[in-house]
Amino acid sequence: MRLKLLLLSLQLLLLMKPHLLLLLLLLRKHLLQLHLMRLLLMRLRQFLHLHLQLLQLTQRRPLKP
Numbered sequence: 001m002r003l004k005l006l007l008l009s010l011q012l013l014l015l016m017k018p019h020l021l022l023l024l025l026l027l028r029k030h031l032l033q034l035h036l037m038r039l040l041l042m043r044l045r046q047f048l049h050l051h052l053q054l055l056q057l058t059q060r061r062p063l064k065p
């Protein structure tokens with residue numbers, strides 16, 4: 001009984017294998033896209049931060065002694 005169950009699950013796995021592989025590929029691609037998106041956002045944030053600092057520096061008027 002146990003062996004039969006094992007064989008059935010094996011068959012099912014073999015049947016599902018192409019779908020699982022496809023799913024894994026899609027997931028990996030998606031994760032990669034997410035990762036790239038995150039990097040892009042981080043870069044954008046750094047850029048905006050620096051830009052803001054630059055603006056603040058240029059907006060400051062020299063203080064009179």
